[in-house]
């Protein structure tokens with residue numbers, strides 16, 4: 232009888248190495264591929280070269296006024312002269328350290344939570360949602376011995392970040408509760424959640440902001456006292472939680488019924504089941520949807536210009552209408568676009584990183 | 596001995612409907628402590644529905660279900676009480692894919708029984724050894740074979756130290772070569788005296804360990820008997836037909 236001997240495993244074949252090999256395989260593997268490569272290279276050449284020339288090579292970066300822009304390319308002086316305005320709005324200059332410190336603390340917390348193997352993650356996380364908001368509020372607004380800086384002086388990128396962050400952080404838990412409520416077996420809770428979600432989803436954000444600033448004071452006697460930024464924030468949070476709720480609902484639906492039953496059969500309570508079994512899995516599935524919503528929220532913050540608050544885009548547009556600086560819309564809008572892009576792109580990369588890290592083999 | 600002590604599970608004239616569809620019709624069943632019952636019957640006859648009513652994964656509309664002296668009604672406290680004492684193993688395992696095997700096993704003891712983590716882990720390892728996969732403790736369920744996953748699911752239930760175990764076709768999603776490893780674990784469990792209700796088509800298992808075999812059809816218990824009698828001397832035509840189909844090949 233013949234004995235079965237498995238064939239020895241061999242290492243996987245080495246692919247052609249080196250940049251030439253890579254190019255031959257990917258860019259010039261066939262005649263159509265070669266044509267596409269050449270065409271693309273040509274298009275890049277005629278678009279990119281003039282752009283780079285305008286933006287970097289023959290551009291001016293520093294100076295005092297438009298007369299310092301002499302090279303014929305981009306006049307970045309427009310931006311650098313107003314850098315502080317674009318970053319902080321009309322926040323007093325001697326207090327810039329306050330938003331700076333709040334921002335640095337935030338980055339430190341995010342970094343701490345993302346870098347694997349750092350200790351005390353749980354405590355840092357708890358501090359991030361309990362102590363940090365108080366600290367950040369005090370730093371930005373004032374109190375505890377710091378001068379009060381009213382919110383109508385806030386502006387620029389700082390305002391954009393404040394709106395987006397608070398919107399995000401508050402909308403996620405509310406959205407989760409709304410989504411759970413919408414699936415609830417209790418009819419009253421279910422109906423309240425459905426009405427809430429459908430109402431806020433059905434109205435454009437711009438209308439909500441407008442109502443928050445113009446109509447609230449009409450309806451409520453004390454409405455005029457409420458801070459403008461606070462009113463806008465409430466509107467944004469409502470709007471955003473309705474969207475978040477639908478994303479969460481999608482994630483909950485993607486889970487198999489067996490997961491709910493498995494948890495039930497073990498005797499877990501409703502909230503234990505949700506917190507320990509359902510949401511950790513659902514949130515993982517939902518990361519792309521959540522980040523998508525967050526990115527669109529981030530960009531939508533510009534709409535607060537209609538209630539007279541100036542985010543980074545609002546500051547740029549105001550600067551563009553300055554008679555002394557007429558004629559630099561390209562520089563202004565490119566700068567604003569770049570600011571938005573940096574943050575949105577970071578969020579997108581972070582979500583991909585999170586998805587990778589949470590991946591534990593195939594799901595049920 | 597009083598009645599409550601003798602019967603750990605009692606179903607009294609239990610009826611259930613899905614909309615207009617009458618799934619369970621006047622089910623009466625008494626299970627003694629330590630009894631091993633195998634439930635069989637054609638697809639759609641209500642076997643799963645019946646055992647799922649016992650831990651209230653499904654709600655019955657008429658009749659009475661008493662588990663370990665606790666009456667099953669809509670009182671959440673009673674439901675929780677019963678689920679603590681009744682373990683369940685599903686056809687598709689229903690392990691939690693985001694937790695390791697060990698975490699799957701310690702989750703309920705820690706959160707429901709409020710056991711310290713160390714103790715829960717020690718118990719989990721004991722049961723993982725009993726189902727012969729202690730070395731997989733730190734893997735995720737997605738990295739295990741079907742048979743291994745089902746054994747983890749059994750261990751996970753046992754970690755709650757239940758008084759009764761329910762099995763709903765635990766081997767029917769498994770490849771043939773893995774069925775035995777799961778059945779072996781179940782046989783061992785039966786021999787240790789665990790009270791078991793098991794929906795299965797594994798007639799070999801029924802012959803080996805069952806004290807009683809129950810045959811269901813169209814939402815009713817048609818026949819119940821000791822395995823010897825049940826297989827050799829079935830009473831109703833329906834049972835005979837079913838047995839000829841199951842044992843025929």
Ligand SMILES: Nc1ncnc2c1ncn2[C@@H]1O[C@H](COP(=O)(O)OP(=O)(O)OP(=O)(O)O)[C@@H](O)[C@H]1O
Nearest residue numbers: 613614616618636637638639640641642643644645
């Ligand atoms: N959620 C539900 N809604 C409506 N009908 C249902 C539902 N669940 C089950 N049924 C029906 O109830 C009947 C009994 O189902 P059950 O799952 O108890 O059968 P079973 O005996 O376990 O069958 P199988 O051997 O296929 O698992 C079936 O006809 C099924 O179609």
Ligand SMILES: [Mg+2]
Nearest residue numbers: 642643644764
């Ligand atoms: Mg079934």
